[in-house]
Amino acid sequence: MTAVADQFERAESINPLANPEAEVRFLSDLIADNRLIDPAADRLRPVDFSVPMHGAVFGVMLQQAAARTNVDAVTIAPFVTEFEDWPKLSRTLSAADLNAGSTKQTKAYLEQIVELSQRRRMVLGLNEVIRSAKSPDISPDELVVQADEAVAEMADQTAGDEQASAGEYAQRVIDSFGKPIVGVRSGINSIDKVVGILRPSWIIVAGGRPGMGKTAMVSSYAIGAALLGHSTLFFSLEMSADQITRRMLSDLCHSRDFSVPYEQIRDGTVKGRNLEAVIAAKNRLDQLPIEICDRGGLTLAMLGRRVRRHKRRLSAQGKRLELVIIDYLQLMQPSRSSMSPYESATEISKGLKALAKAENLTVFALAQLNRDVEKRPDKRPAQGDLRDSGQIEQDADVLLFLYREEYYLNRKKPADEFGPKFEDWRNDMEAVRGKIEFLVPKHRHGPDGQALGFFFGETVCIRGSDFYSAGEEQDYG
Structure with a gap:
């Protein structure tokens, strides 16, 4: 019975909306290939990591990549010493070249980290709606707006293509030639x-x-x-x-x-x-x-x-x-x-x-x-x-x-x-x-x-x- 109880306790301690191992593997892949940092920055923020130390490491990576310096466990170390678990993570990141996965696998880690972060924010937002619902000062319309905002990010999957070079936009213009014009008319x-x-x-x-x-x-x-x-x-x-x-x-x-x-x-x-x-x-x-x-x-x-x-x-x-x-x-x-x-x-x-x-x-x-x-x-x-x-x-x-x-x-x-x-x-x-x-x-x-x-x-x-x-x-x- 004790063994069964221990299993239930361990199961309940697992956060289904977080995957720390995927975060570690993702950071390790960025160390192995610094060229992946900039594309990742377009989709990911330090707050998207479920483990604060992982988010802090990613933040340092962004700063160092922006300064065009090499990013590895050694260059990151001085900025994350306040975390007790850093030595363990440092050893993993130091072996990044040996454990690096494929670009496809790195992208899969990125997508999961982003989605889980969205889900965590949705849960926080809906919990806030629940708390607001208990207050008679909050109108039903305000509650509905809060609830919609809590789920809007998950519903809108169109973000991420907000910037491109003028040349890319010019190509899109040329590619549109001869195609039907998108827009509304009335026939009047x-x-x-x-x-x-x-x-x-x-x-x-x-x-x-x-x-x-x-x-x-x-x-x-x-x-x-x-x-x-x-x-x-x-x-x-x-x-x-x-x-x-x-x-x-x-x-x-x-x-x-x-x-x-x-x-x-x-x-x-x-x-x-x-x-x-x-x-x-x-x-x-x-x-x-x-x-x-x-x-x-x-x-x-x-x-x-x-x-x-x-x-x-x-x-x-x-x-x-x-x-x-x-x-x-x-x-x-x-x-x-x-x-x-x-x-x-x-x-x-x-x-x-x-x-x-x-x-x-x-x-x-x-x-x-x-x-x-x-x-x-x-x-x-x-x-x-x-x-x-x-x-x-x-x-x-x-x-x-x-x-x-x-x-x-x-x-x-x-x-x-x-x-x-x-x-x-x-x-x-x-x-x-x-x-x-x-x-x-x-x-x-x-x-x-x-x-x-x-x-x-x-x-x-x-x-x-x-x-x-x-x-x-x-x-x-």
């Missing part, structure tokens, strides 16, 4: 014309005054992008998912020859042929890679967590999240309640840009414009009209502004429908009826520009300039 020709293909890591900010059709535009863009196979995550911070979905159904029902008014779908009064069209639109939505999140009060941390979770889910299915839409930017919550609107908008703008780059996707955010637009004779938005922060303007790769002359002319309708001014007003209205301007005052990766499209208020959707001239299959764009 007017928008695609002025903003181009939206590439991963870009943030596009679309602004407009109330009534310009911002949500209609971004909803139509989401549908068009999804129809082309681009997986899209739509954050609706102003409207509920129910409202956005009703709009999308009306949008999908809209063609040159037939449409279902949004009002009917909104109020649930759809009948007959219109109901058949809505059911068909619903079946189309079933096939589209769009998901909607209408959670209010999102902070950057919460939004990032949801994006990463959805991205991991798609990756498990062999798919890729390409487009994140936010309606709209100023409704996101700052990390601290004491922040001013300017500080909040600045933080969120920088955070969204960082998210687009870190997750290698496109962020399409709507933004409100300030009231100064209304004071000008020409009410077309300009680059400085974004509300709350100039940082939005700086961070955006593309600025897209919406303008509908019809909206402003309608407010100037003469009271006397038989007076001399009414006919002029009616002619002006006919010239701009249903038209929307897409203005791009800033494009970091291409020329500025503008284009004309169509806005359909009855079905709250946007179409391109070729809507009435393209083939039947182009009805959506």
Whole structure:
């Protein structure tokens, strides 16, 4: 019984998330071939070792390799004498040349040390979540963010290729010639014309005054992008998912020859042929890679967590999240309640840009414009009209502004429908009826520009300039 008890005690003392022997063998291989130290430094840190002395030895190796001096047990010794077990490790490292393994085996040790370190940090992080969960001062949302951060490093295996020579990047550019361009487009020709293909890591900010059709535009863009196979995550911070979905159904029902008014779908009064069209639109939505999140009060941390979770889910299915839409930017919550609107908008703008780059996707955010637009004779938005922060303007790769002359002319309708001014007003209205301007005052990766499209208020959707001239299959764009 004593022998069995001793075996259980020894088994319980083994840390399944540490392999000190692999660490020793790895250090020995680096001593045997100093050329392996620099590549190892790209993946490994001293804190990744489970035994503090091993981490300290690796740290000394990095310093000496950076100074271009030979690294061996003798040169390391003066810096690790405080460790009682150093003499034993020194003897092993001194015989490194005799015990060196293959490069393949060294890489296997490296991979295991990195993975075990990640797992240990995950355990520490989740233990911290458990402790936080016992505190009534920590909100459930904060707990979820903590838990996500604890597992994010294990879930993200894309790190490690953040730096290369300019020549290597140039070769990648040349290798990409003739291959399909990676990026998002909507099939709405007017928008695609002025903003181009939206590439991963870009943030596009679309602004407009109330009534310009911002949500209609971004909803139509989401549908068009999804129809082309681009997986899209739509954050609706102003409207509920129910409202956005009703709009999308009306949008999908809209063609040159037939449409279902949004009002009917909104109020649930759809009948007959219109109901058949809505059911068909619903079946189309079933096939589209769009998901909607209408959670209010999102902070950057919460939004990032949801994006990463959805991205991991798609990756498990062999798919890729390409487009994140936010309606709209100023409704996101700052990390601290004491922040001013300017500080909040600045933080969120920088955070969204960082998210687009870190997750290698496109962020399409709507933004409100300030009231100064209304004071000008020409009410077309300009680059400085974004509300709350100039940082939005700086961070955006593309600025897209919406303008509908019809909206402003309608407010100037003469009271006397038989007076001399009414006919002029009616002619002006006919010239701009249903038209929307897409203005791009800033494009970091291409020329500025503008284009004309169509806005359909009855079905709250946007179409391109070729809507009435393209083939039947182009009805959506």
